[in-house]
Amino acid sequence: MRGALYNGVEGIIGECGGGLSCATCHCYVDAAWTARVGGPSSPAERELLDGAAAEVRPESRLSCQIAMTAHLDGLVVRLPEKQYD
Ligand code: FES
Structure with missing residues (x-):
């Protein structure tokens, strides 16, 4: 973010500053990178994603x-069409 x-x-808003x-920082991580970003969304993320606009x-x-490190150089993410309704 x-x-x-x-x-x-x-396309990334980050309204709460990472809190x-x-x-509003919703993204789609390319499947090839799922493991390297720490796996799929956590339960806390999924709860918030229930209210995502897209x-x-x-x-x-x-x-x-997603904690960025040199290990994630080349990370492929796609952005949703919107972050707000
Ligand atoms: S910036 Fe608000 S949840 Fe990620």
């Missing part, structure tokens, strides 16, 4: 919960 915000990636309370898919994650 911060990487997107600091680099002008449109796991807004779901379709929630098995590959949905809250990007603020």
Whole structure:
């Protein structure tokens, strides 16, 4: 989420600043990267994703919960069509 915000990636809002309370950092992690980002969404993420503005898919994650490391260089994520209703 911060990487997107600091680099002008449109479509990530991050309204709560990574506090796991807004779901405006929703993204779809490419299936090939699921394990490397720590797996699918956590129960806390899924609870928030229930209120996401866009379709929630098995590959949905809250990007603020993905800890970026050099190991994730090349990570492929796609963004939902909207973060707000
Ligand atoms: S920035 Fe709010 S839940 Fe991720």
